[in-house]
Amino acid sequence: MSGPAVVACTWGVATSDIEELLTLGRTVAGSLGGELRWLVLGALPEGATDTAGRFGVGGVDHIEDAKLGTSGSDAYVAALAQYCTDSTPQLLLFNQTFQVRDAAPRLAARLGVGIVMNGIAIEQDGGTLRVTASAFGGDTRTVYDLAGATPQLVSVSANAVAPEAAATATNPEVRKVAVDLGAVEERVRVVTPPKREGPRLEDAQTIVAGGRGLADAANFKLVEELAAALGGVAGASRPIVDDGWADPSQQVGLTGKITRPGLYIAAGISGASQHMVGCSAAKTIVAINTDPDAAIFKHARYGLVGDCLEILPELTRAAKAR
Amino acid sequence: MKILVTVKRVPDPETSIKVKPDGTGIVTDNIKWVVNPFDEIGVEEALRIKEKVAGSEVVLVSIGDKVAQEQLRTGLAMGADRAILVLADDLDPLGVARVLAKLVDDEKPDLIIMGKQAIDDDSNAVGQMLAELLGWPQGTFASQIELSDDQKSASVTREVDGGLETLSFPLPGVITADLRLNEPRYASLPGIMKARKKELKEIPVADLGVDVTPRVTITKMEPPPSREAGKIVASVEELVNLLHTEAKVI
Numbered sequence: 001m002s003g004p005a006v007v008a009c010t011w012g013v014a015t016s017d018i019e020e021l022l023t024l025g026r027t028v029a030g031s032l033g034g035e036l037r038w039l040v041l042g043a044l045p046e047g048a049t050d051t052a053g054r055f056g057v058g059g060v061d062h063i064e065d066a067k068l069g070t071s072g073s074d075a076y077v078a079a080l081a082q083y084c085t086d087s088t089p090q091l092l093l094f095n096q097t098f099q100v101r102d103a104a105p106r107l108a109a110r111l112g113v114g115i116v117m118n119g120i121a122i123e124q125d126g127g128t129l130r131v132t133a134s135a136f137g138g139d140t141r142t143v144y145d146l147a148g149a150t151p152q153l154v155s156v157s158a159n160a161v162a163p164e165a166a167a168t169a170t171n172p173e174v175r176k177v178a179v180d181l182g183a184v185e186e187r188v189r190v191v192t193p194p195k196r197e198g199p200r201l202e203d204a205q206t207i208v209a210g211g212r213g214l215a216d217a218a219n220f221k222l223v224e225e226l227a228a229a230l231g232g233v234a235g236a237s238r239p240i241v242d243d244g245w246a247d248p249s250q251q252v253g254l255t256g257k258i259t260r261p262g263l264y265i266a267a268g269i270s271g272a273s274q275h276m277v278g279c280s281a282a283k284t285i286v287a288i289n290t291d292p293d294a295a296i297f298k299h300a301r302y303g304l305v306g307d308c309l310e311i312l313p314e315l316t317r318a319a320k321a322r
Numbered sequence: 323m324k325i326l327v328t329v330k331r332v333p334d335p336e337t338s339i340k341v342k343p344d345g346t347g348i349v350t351d352n353i354k355w356v357v358n359p360f361d362e363i364g365v366e367e368a369l370r371i372k373e374k375v376a377g378s379e380v381v382l383v384s385i386g387d388k389v390a391q392e393q394l395r396t397g398l399a400m401g402a403d404r405a406i407l408v409l410a411d412d413l414d415p416l417g418v419a420r421v422l423a424k425l426v427d428d429e430k431p432d433l434i435i436m437g438k439q440a441i442d443d444d445s446n447a448v449g450q451m452l453a454e455l456l457g458w459p460q461g462t463f464a465s466q467i468e469l470s471d472d473q474k475s476a477s478v479t480r481e482v483d484g485g486l487e488t489l490s491f492p493l494p495g496v497i498t499a500d501l502r503l504n505e506p507r508y509a510s511l512p513g514i515m516k517a518r519k520k521e522l523k524e525i526p527v528a529d530l531g532v533d534v535t536p537r538v539t540i541t542k543m544e545p546p547p548s549r550e551a552g553k554i555v556a557s558v559e560e561l562v563n564l565l566h567t568e569a570k571v572i
């Protein structure tokens with residue numbers, strides 16, 4: 001018996017990511033002429049059945065087990081492997097959180113199947129799944145064909161697709177799926193869990209980001225002040241995180257956060273591809289840079305050539321005056 | 323302690339990569355090839371452990387074309403002891419992981435350090451796959467590594483979605499390196515001279531008897547969609563107006 005066409009698999013993540021994944025999953029399942037199921041590991045997110053219905057999910061599969069804790073991939077990989085053996089999905093989709101990056105490649109190796117990371121689009125061509133993923137720090141896109149054994153796995157980048165509810169809502173049921181994790185012994189122990197503070201950059205509608213052009217650690221507060229005045233979140237380029245001017249959680253880019261705000265203001269940032277991967281999905285990019293030839297101006301809808309140390313406070317005043 | 327470190331040959335991250343018009347790959351004219359920056363950090367970390375733990379050995383592994391010798395020599399010049407080059411092309415991540423798993427069977431290292439990803443395909447999968455094939459624990463995206471005094475366990479601090487997290491697990495294990503783990507040293511001139519005499523063994527992939535049938539194949543490459551050129555505004559006032567009336571984002 002063949003299983004569902006597509007299973008979108010999530011655990012412990014913010015709703016925006018889930019809605020994106022369900023949107024993509026529904027499109028792919030449709031092109032395969034099959035069903036989209038949503039597999040949730042651990043606690044069901046609030047309003048899960050409602051979300052599933054709005055996004056056209058055929059049914060929700062729910063695996064709950066005390067061993068599915070906050071970190072370590074052993075239990076997740078074991079649970080997913082059992083699920084795949086029992087339910088035989090054709091395609092398993094993940095939203096690329098840190099935990100997914102830990103667990104999904106391990107799952108692929110356990111099952112002996114292929115995986116594409118950083119997926120941004122999936123098409124079906126004569127039964128072959130074709131996945132577009134970003135490569136070379138965003139300078140190129142690579143199109144992969146998935147061949148051989150199923151399930152095939154794709155880890156989808158945050159903000160790859162815009163969430164879109166289904167034209168016709170469904171009325172999905174939640175089905176408890178039992179797995180046996182008795183033999184799993186988590187070898188990785190969490191000594192210090194991460195402290196989650198403040199809003200996630202990935203969810204922010206407005207981001208003001210600063211780079212090396214700020215010239216000094218103390219000037220990062222100009223970025224924070226404008227962010228606050230606009231009701232947004234402060235971000236940073238990698239070098240100023242390396243230098244301790246900003247927190248690692250604030251880094252935007254290939255090795256930081258992939259964001260999709262309505263407004264992204266880049267102050268004193270040159271526009272290296274590794275930075276741009278993290279913000280090119282922004283609806284409107286504003287660049288403030290002293291160098292009129294800076295690469296960032298090629299990406300920006302609006303550019304201001306000038307000193308960000310003067311322009312940021314002016315913008316903050318203007319934003320507060322509104 | 324024996325440490326295995328992977329070294330991939332990739333284009334210099336400073337170069338802007340262009341896709342060939344026919345989409346069969348990237349334009350390679352005038353590209354400088356380097357050690358994948360994340361792997362270079364892995365080599366540095368292994369060397370730092372070697373400096374602390376007497377009797378340690380650092381073995382480099384690359385998989386690819388014969389020219390990857392250059393990158394292995396770079397790692398040897400930094401101070402690694404010897405290198406293995408598996409001659410193979412077009413392996414997918416699982417194929418690479420299987421080749422590495424076979425080498426691990428032969429070499430029996432206590433620790434494997436790899437870059438968390440290579441800056442060409444950005445895939446970020448091989449370290450985790452290797453750990454799975456070996457049945458070893460993993461510490462991914464390490465920005466700090468500490469080994470216990472008896473080298474029987476490692477603790478790894480990493481930057482995750484919510485901030486910094488510290489994990490601990492028994493060795494042998496796989497650790498993947500993130501950018502802020504360390505600043506790699508430059509090879510010294512004596513280091514470069516010495517590297518020429520260090521062992522660099524080449525193994526054709528067929529000799530390993532590993533199934534490397536790809537599950538994932540590259541069909542083509544594309545440039546990212548281009549953005550419409552924007553406009554340069556003259557003042558903060560004009561910018562704020564446009565953001566309000568035209569872009570409607572404030």
Ligand SMILES: Cc1cc2nc3c(=O)[nH]c(=O)nc-3n(C[C@H](O)[C@H](O)[C@H](O)COP(=O)(O)OP(=O)(O)OC[C@H]3O[C@@H](n4cnc5c(N)ncnc54)[C@H](O)[C@@H]3O)c2cc1C
Pocket residue numbers: 210211212213214215236237238239240251252253254255256257267268269270271272273274275278288289290291294306307308309335359441501
């Ligand atoms: C493997 C790898 C991964 C990476 N990952 C990331 C990542 O995740 N995120 C990231 O950001 N980078 C990343 N990088 C680094 C990236 O390549 C760039 O080096 C980095 O983004 C540059 O940061 P910047 O723009 O702040 O600094 P710079 O490139 O130094 O640019 C500073 C800019 O400020 C301008 N400027 C100077 N003074 C002023 C002033 N007073 N007012 C206004 N403008 C001024 C300058 O004209 C210049 O354009 C990565 C690199 C590698 C190799």
